[in-house]
Amino acid sequence: MTRHFLNTQDWTRAELDAVLAQAARFKRSPAGDALKGKSIALVFFNPSLRTRTSFELGAFQLGGHAVVLQPGKDAWPIEFDLGTVMDGEAEEHIAEVARVLGRYVDMIGVRAFPKFVDWSLDRQDRVLQGFARHSPVPVINMETITHPCQELAHVMALQERFGTTDPGSSPGQALRGKKYVLTWTYHPKALNTAVANSALTIATRMGLDVTLLCPTPEYVLDERYMDWAAKNAAESGGTLQVSHDIDSAYSGADIVYAKSWGALPYFGNWEAEKPIRDRFRHFIVDEAKMAKTNDGVFSHCLPLRRNVKATDAVMDSPNCIAIDEAENRLHVQKAVMAALCAPELGAGG
Amino acid sequence: MTRHFLNTQDWTRAELDAVLAQAARFKRSPAGDALKGKSIALVFFNPSLRTRTSFELGAFQLGGHAVVLQPGKDAWPIEFDLGTVMDGEAEEHIAEVARVLGRYVDMIGVRAFPKFVDWSLDRQDRVLQGFARHSPVPVINMETITHPCQELAHVMALQERFGTTDPGSSPGQALRGKKYVLTWTYHPKALNTAVANSALTIATRMGLDVTLLCPTPEYVLDERYMDWAAKNAAESGGTLQVSHDIDSAYSGADIVYAKSWGALPYFGNWEAEKPIRDRFRHFIVDEAKMAKTNDGVFSHCLPLRRNVKATDAVMDSPNCIAIDEAENRLHVQKAVMAALCAPELGAGG
Amino acid sequence: MTRHFLNTQDWTRAELDAVLAQAARFKRSPAGDALKGKSIALVFFNPSLRTRTSFELGAFQLGGHAVVLQPGKDAWPIEFDLGTVMDGEAEEHIAEVARVLGRYVDMIGVRAFPKFVDWSLDRQDRVLQGFARHSPVPVINMETITHPCQELAHVMALQERFGTTDPGSSPGQALRGKKYVLTWTYHPKALNTAVANSALTIATRMGLDVTLLCPTPEYVLDERYMDWAAKNAAESGGTLQVSHDIDSAYSGADIVYAKSWGALPYFGNWEAEKPIRDRFRHFIVDEAKMAKTNDGVFSHCLPLRRNVKATDAVMDSPNCIAIDEAENRLHVQKAVMAALCAPELGAGG
Structure with a gap:
């Protein structure tokens, strides 16, 4: 099963400690090649300054590349429910989006804030969970209803x-x-x-x-x-x-x-x-x-x-x-990406 | 004359077969340096997920860099007709846009959907043709009234x-x-x-x-x-x-x-x-x-x-x-870029 | 004190001549590693074609990376006045934005046109000056009320x-x-x-x-x-x-x-x-x-x-x-970035 970083609660304390230790090493020595030739799609449904900059630079500093996507803005709006007749606004389904992105990139970061209408819906975290369910590559929570980074x-x-x-x-x-x-x-x-x-x-x-x-x-x-x-x-x-x-x-x-x-x-x-x-x-x-x-x-x-x-x-x-x-966002996110993509660094599960 | 990739119909069957063969090689072995130090401007007049991601990553995987531009959104609106008095919305003319971009980058990708008002106009494909006419570097059709990639x-x-x-x-x-x-x-x-x-x-x-x-x-x-x-x-x-x-x-x-x-x-x-x-x-x-x-x-x-x-x-x-x-979008587009920019790879005319 | 490039008037004639000479060298030989592993945040409050493309490519050609940010669009709106109670639209203060970006990147480029309402305000150039005051890294004017590049x-x-x-x-x-x-x-x-x-x-x-x-x-x-x-x-x-x-x-x-x-x-x-x-x-x-x-x-x-x-x-x-x-925008901006970030090249103060 694909390993994701959706919540710290899904990772053991030892795994989190290893990520933090790797982050401290990256802080002392930022350059590396743990992500050489690798890539991450950063899917933003909401604005970002720190998250965007730190993920994009983190990938660069480790030899990788981040592609920034904003569905509904410069990409197509996406359907997350299964089995629906898609005759509304959404032009494509998460099943396709996640699987196609998973063919292109090595990881997918997702930022999707609540819609603030119905907490019983928002608490299902369905955008993040939809990516996690359908993606063949690791998914990283870039803030949805939690913010583990x-x-x-x-x-x-x-x-x-x-x-x-x-x-x-x-x-x-x-x-x-x-x-x-x-x-x-x-x-x-x-x-x-x-x-x-x-x-x-x-x-x-x-x-x-x-x-x-x-x-x-x-x-x-x-x-x-x-x-x-x-x-x-x-x-x-x-x-x-x-x-x-x-x-x-x-x-x-x-x-x-x-x-x-x-x-x-x-x-x-x-x-x-x-x-x-x-x-x-x-x-x-x-x-x-x-x-x-x-x-x-x-x-x-x-x-x-x-x-x-x-x-x-x-x-x-x-x-x-x-x-x-x-600042530490940069270092810990590099460590999370390395843990998911280059586990031989010893920073992850 | 500058070689473009506007339609498959402009390329011989042998050229297309060579591109497909190169794409198959890239699928087996994604990394390369065919575009080392080179760049492509991706000019989007419409949204994109696959095209954007696959071109951007394709350039990266071959050592190059893609710059994503969205005229009228984060860049200036553009005039495409010749000889007009530009006192409307457009702030600059394709003659300048294409020539300036051609000084910066090695290729220009263009996505420009029809305006859906008058097919006799849309079928002239004037945004793409405008870039092709004025650009000193190869232009790639990223979907206009055809979608050769x-x-x-x-x-x-x-x-x-x-x-x-x-x-x-x-x-x-x-x-x-x-x-x-x-x-x-x-x-x-x-x-x-x-x-x-x-x-x-x-x-x-x-x-x-x-x-x-x-x-x-x-x-x-x-x-x-x-x-x-x-x-x-x-x-x-x-x-x-x-x-x-x-x-x-x-x-x-x-x-x-x-x-x-x-x-x-x-x-x-x-x-x-x-x-x-x-x-x-x-x-x-x-x-x-x-x-x-x-x-x-x-x-x-x-x-x-x-x-x-x-x-x-x-x-x-x-x-x-x-x-x-x-997925193959990534591979064929890398092959098209290589054919236009690094023809010594043997993948193009 | 951090050296910025806010106006040519702040630089000596000898410094400007050195930048121009370095730009001419970059025009003859575009690739280099003066910015290897380094990064610049390009903060755009207004649209751009040439500036965006030339800075982004300039960083790439010298081994660095540019992150493009558009506050109020895909990032948060920013407050520039000191001491205000921030109960309006702005979600964060330039003091934080500039200091955080300064932890991530090696330089910050800023484009901020006048608001065209009150010249006595616009002529204070407060967005650029705000970045310059709070940023721990060099700030480059990408056009505000002057356009030194x-x-x-x-x-x-x-x-x-x-x-x-x-x-x-x-x-x-x-x-x-x-x-x-x-x-x-x-x-x-x-x-x-x-x-x-x-x-x-x-x-x-x-x-x-x-x-x-x-x-x-x-x-x-x-x-x-x-x-x-x-x-x-x-x-x-x-x-x-x-x-x-x-x-x-x-x-x-x-x-x-x-x-x-x-x-x-x-x-x-x-x-x-x-x-x-x-x-x-x-x-x-x-x-x-x-x-x-x-x-x-x-x-x-x-x-x-x-x-x-x-x-x-x-x-x-x-x-x-x-x-x-x-075209020369590309070359001079590479020279300005190198002067600020890699002064051993001899192109800057």
């Missing part, structure tokens, strides 16, 4: 700050027992829960003591990811709790990770959520809140609206590692 | 199924005398006749016994292509006939190639054609029709609307070679 | 026509004392003054006897560029004058460079300017005007509307060097 970049930045990425030691040890706060922040639009789902998943996987801070129980994440997190914490020796109290959540935190997302009970009904969300603008990450932490580091996946999600002072502080995290 | 990929897939692509033998022999049905199918929109024109052209060229199956005489193709086909059949020892009878057309067929297109007498007047077209939804390629064939293979150029043009069962059958044909 | 390509084409680009001699000598006319031409829309600002800047820098020909004093350029030009002429031994008289301006000219632009006093109020502009359609460059010159060469930066800015006869004349100038 961001998870790895995030963990790598934390390991750099708190410990070692030396392959000889156990980087996981460096993070164990640290207090990690994933805080919801305000944003004028209801956003994807992908990075929040992912942060919760990977932080619990790494044995951190995780607090999910959000305004009300309505902002708790989908049970699939809450379940993953609980299971991960149990296995890794970490903890997981939900809090709606800003002061106690920030108190003594070693790591503050911020993200805005829409409340699932109002999914697709955002006008009803808006007045609720608007009451919680004070969830912004500012200096006063960061002062309650244990000289904590701050990060965010970017893009970030300054002075809405976090203040200029927080973003420009030496404790902000968001730029390091963004 | 698709023709080669199609023939290559047929040769793989029915015979040999061994350069020592005559691949054309393998197809001679086979019954080939080009069938019109329903589609909710009136589509380009390019692939139909091309299928008719190349099938007759290869000595097949060709039946053009379409609902009514109004769906017969433009006389230019009907004339090419008649001439080709006469020269190659094949045959050409038009049929409106599904049963007799499918009966004993070795090859069924499907395509939808708009009826030329209603060109630009599609509302009038729509009720006519809607009466022929039963032209869909299904298992019952395929059962009448001589265990025939099925293909289509893609994109294809499942259960509109062909049923899931036909598409997912082992007799469907559409994915092979799509 | 075009300047170098223009001068290179003039040196090729009038003298020598041999690095042993002084190419500037070849142009000194030639009569250079920068003529405004009609265009149905009010256009950017960037190329006009740039032509004035570089022509005076090179010691030419420069006449700015425009319909009325309202079409004189911004004082920043008029001041640069006056200072340059004083230093280089050239001259600068403004003329509204077509006959005397063309009389004896060695070089005619055409460009259309909007009159600054009507900036953003184009409906008021339109009837004025419409009275000057006769500024078109035609054979009668060129006959008054000293067998002068003609050029334009392209795109050009034929028979609006210049007639077919002028464009197709052997004295037209616009295609050479466009």
Whole structure:
């Protein structure tokens, strides 16, 4: 069966550690030929700056080539359901798209955000799953309803700050027992829960003591990811709790990770959520809140609206590692591609 | 004079056979340096998935580089008529675009679908012809009112199924005398006749016994292509006939190639054609029709609307070679580029 | 401090001459490895044909790779002001965009035309300046309110026509004392003054006897560029004058460079300017005007509307060097990238 990178949860801890170790090697020494003559199709259903640039450059630096495709924009719109009579907008079916791309390229990256109308549909992640089902070559999640590449970049930045990425030691040890706060922040639009789902998943996987801070129980994440997190914490020796109290959540935190997302009970009904969300603008990450932490580091996946999600002072502080995290996207994605395409490097399953 | 690849009809049979033989070699051994340091501009006036990906990767695999341009989208709109006062939308003239690109790149690929308003204009193929007239470097047709790259990929897939692509033998022999049905199918929109024109052209060229199956005489193709086909059949020892009878057309067929297109007498007047077209939804390629064939293979150029043009069962059958044909786009286009740019490979005129 | 290429005016004459000499070497011998493993982000806020193609190919020919980004189209819209509460359209801040890109790539090219609403804002060039302020890697102006890459390509084409680009001699000598006319031409829309600002800047820098020909004093350029030009002429031994008289301006000219632009006093109020502009359609460059010159060469930066800015006869004349100038974009930009990224080549500061 074809090996994909759809979620970190599908990979063992040892496999993830090997990818992180390879990423650290790529950071020290960017050039290589692990992908010499190989190629990846980057299929974007949504905009991208970091993902696009880092995947494209990552392929180049390893001797490969990335083809950027934007279905419905410069390529044809695609049908994902099986058995349908395709008399609507879609001009072709994922069965053909994935199989044809799989004849051309060695890997397929997919970015497909939720449609934000019906969470019960969006949570099926059918674009990504459609590619994974039909593609004969490895598929990489470039952000759908989770964002596993961001998870790895995030963990790598934390390991750099708190410990070692030396392959000889156990980087996981460096993070164990640290207090990690994933805080919801305000944003004028209801956003994807992908990075929040992912942060919760990977932080619990790494044995951190995780607090999910959000305004009300309505902002708790989908049970699939809450379940993953609980299971991960149990296995890794970490903890997981939900809090709606800003002061106690920030108190003594070693790591503050911020993200805005829409409340699932109002999914697709955002006008009803808006007045609720608007009451919680004070969830912004500012200096006063960061002062309650244990000289904590701050990060965010970017893009970030300054002075809405976090203040200029927080973003420009030496404790902000968001730029390091963004840089690490390049290194971890090279390691993921190498693991899928050139497993002899020792970075993958 | 600069050698272009605008239509297979402009190339001798020996040249086409050499390109197909080179394509077979590239399929066995994809990497090379025939285009080392060389480049191609891919000028898309319309969307693309396969063409874009296969040309871009083909250039990469041979050491070259493709630049993708979309005039009117991320480049400037272009004027194609000579002698006009350019006070409309177009910001520059093909005379400059083609000559400037020709200073930068070694080849120019052009995709320019008909505008679907006036066939007497569209049949002049003026975007492609404008590039060919003004460009100092070879121009490749990436689908305008014909689709010669698709023709080669199609023939290559047929040769793989029915015979040999061994350069020592005559691949054309393998197809001679086979019954080939080009069938019109329903589609909710009136589509380009390019692939139909091309299928008719190349099938007759290869000595097949060709039946053009379409609902009514109004769906017969433009006389230019009907004339090419008649001439080709006469020269190659094949045959050409038009049929409106599904049963007799499918009966004993070795090859069924499907395509939808708009009826030329209603060109630009599609509302009038729509009720006519809607009466022929039963032209869909299904298992019952395929059962009448001589265990025939099925293909289509893609994109294809499942259960509109062909049923899931036909598409997912082992007799469907559409994915092979799509893959072959990569190989034949590499061979065309090499023939135009590195003729010492022996693949071109 | 990071070295950028924002304007030729920031570089010494010796540095510009070195870049031009390197460009001439690249024209004779295009392949190289000055950018081996290196990369450039090409950030386009506006369309492009030549700039995009020539930068992308230039990077490729020197062993590097260009990533093309279009913020607000396939990337996120960007905020450029400091200290703002980002609750509008922009999803991220230039501080993050520039710093993150600077972690991925070795150079950043920026195209950002004026917004054409308020010249007092546009003349701050804040997109380019924002990148330059925040980027840790060199930033290259790909046309904002000036177009320095075009300047170098223009001068290179003039040196090729009038003298020598041999690095042993002084190419500037070849142009000194030639009569250079920068003529405004009609265009149905009010256009950017960037190329006009740039032509004035570089022509005076090179010691030419420069006449700015425009319909009325309202079409004189911004004082920043008029001041640069006056200072340059004083230093280089050239001259600068403004003329509204077509006959005397063309009389004896060695070089005619055409460009259309909007009159600054009507900036953003184009409906008021339109009837004025419409009275000057006769500024078109035609054979009668060129006959008054000293067998002068003609050029334009392209795109050009034929028979609006210049007639077919002028464009197709052997004295037209616009295609050479466009080709030179490739060579000079390679030299600029090499100067910024591989200064050991000797082409830059």
